[in-house]
Amino acid sequence: MFGSLRPPKDRFDVDQQELYRSHFCGLCHSLDEFGGKFSSLLTNYDTTFFLITLAALEKGEVIERKTCTAVIFRKVPVLQMPLRTRRLVAALTLALAGAKVEDDLHDGDRPWIGWAFLPLKKAWRKAAPILDEEGFPRDAIEGLGAWQRAVERDATSLPALALPTQSMLAAVFGFLADYTAKPELRPHLEELGRSLGLWIYLYDAWSDQGRD
Numbered sequence: 001m002f003g004s005l006r007p008p009k010d011r012f013d014v015d016q017q018e019l020y021r022s023h024f025c026g027l028c029h030s031l032d033e034f035g036g037k038f039s040s041l042l043t044n045y046d047t048t049f050f051l052i053t054l055a056a057l058e059k060g061e062v063i064e065r066k067t068c069t070a071v072i073f074r075k076v077p078v079l080q081m082p083l084r085t086r087r088l089v090a091a092l093t094l095a096l097a098g099a100k101v102e103d104d105l106h107d108g109d110r111p112w113i114g115w116a117f118l119p120l121k122k123a124w125r126k127a128a129p130i131l132d133e134e135g136f137p138r139d140a141i142e143g144l145g146a147w148q149r150a151v152e153r154d155a156t157s158l159p160a161l162a163l164p165t166q167s168m169l170a171a172v173f174g175f176l177a178d179y180t181a182k183p184e185l186r187p188h189l190e191e192l193g194r195s196l197g198l199w200i201y202l203y204d205a206w207s208d209q210g211r212d
Contacts, residue, residue: 004045004046004200004203004204005045005046005048005049005200006045007020007045018063018077019061019063019077020048020052021076021077022061022063022077022078022079023048023051023052023055023079024043024045024048025066025068025076025077025078025079026051026078026079026080026081026086027043027044027047027048027051027089027090027093028040028043028069029066029069029078029086030081030085030086030087030089030090031043031090031093031094032069033086033090034086034087034090034091034094034123034126035090035094035120035122035123035124035126036123037069038119038120038123039090039093039094039120039123040069040070042093042094042097042120043093044093046096047089047092047093047096050089050092050172050173051079051089053173053176053189053192054085054088054089054176054179054180055079055081057176057180057182057185058085058180061079061080062079062080063077063078063079063080064077064078064080065077065078066078084134087130088130088131088134088136088179090123090127091126091127091128091130091131091136092127092131092136092172094120094123094124094126094127095124095127095128095131095138095141095142096141097117097120097124098117098124098127099141099142099144099145101113101114101117102145103144103145106145106149134179135175135178136175137171137172137174137175140167140168140171140172141168141172144164144165144168147164148164148165151163151164158201158202158205159198161201161205162197162198162201162202165197165198165200165201166193166194166197166198166201167194167197168193168197169193169194169196169197169200170190170191170193170194170197171190171193172193173189173190173192173193173196174186174189174190174193176189177189
C-alpha cells in the first residue's frame with residue numbers, strides 16, 4: 001500500500017507544483033542529511049503527505065532553491081525546516097521502510113529485500129531513539145504487520161480488514177497534535193488518519209484484487 005498517495009500533478013497549477021515539490025525535495029534533503037545518499041532513495045509520497053500536514057500546522061513555510069541530492073547541476077525547491085522536524089521526518093521514513101522490509105521477509109514476498117536494506121541499517125538504527133524521544137507511537141508502525149496478518153486470518157469484511165491501517169494512521173497523525181502543541185486538534189488529526197487509512201486499504205485491495 002506504500003505509494004498510494006501519489007499526487008494528481010496534472011491538477012496542480014505551477015505554484016502548487018512548486019509547493020508540493022518543495023516538500024518532496026525537503027524530505028529528500030532531510031534523509032540525505034540524516035543517513036546519506038542511500039537514505040535519500042527512500043523519499044516517497046506517503047511521508048511527503050505527512051510532512052505537508054505537519055508544515056501546514058507549523059505554518060511559516062519558507063522555500064529555498066538548493067542543489068538536488070541526485071543531480072548536482074540541478075537546483076530544486078526545498079522546504080526549510082528546523083533540525084527537529086528534519087530529523088523526525090527522516091526517522092519516520094526509515095522506520096516505515098524497516099517495518100515494510102520485516103513484513104516482506106515474514107511473508108516471503110521478496111526474500112532479497114533484507115540484503116538490499118543492509119546499506120540502510122545504520123541509519124535505520126538511529127531512527128528509533130529519535131522517534132522515542134519525540135514520543136512518537138512507534139509501536140503502531142512496528143506492530144502493524146502482525147496485526148494485519150491476524151485480522152486477515154479471521155476478518156470477513158473490508159472495514160474489519162482496514163482497521164489496522166486505520167488505527168496506525170490515526171496514531172501517526174494524532175501525534176502531530178502533541179508535536180505542534182495543538183492538543184485541541186487531536187480528534188481531527190486522528191480522524192484524518194483513520195479516513196486516510198480506510199481509503200488506502202480499499203484502494204490497495206481494489207488494485208490487487210486480481211492477485212489476491
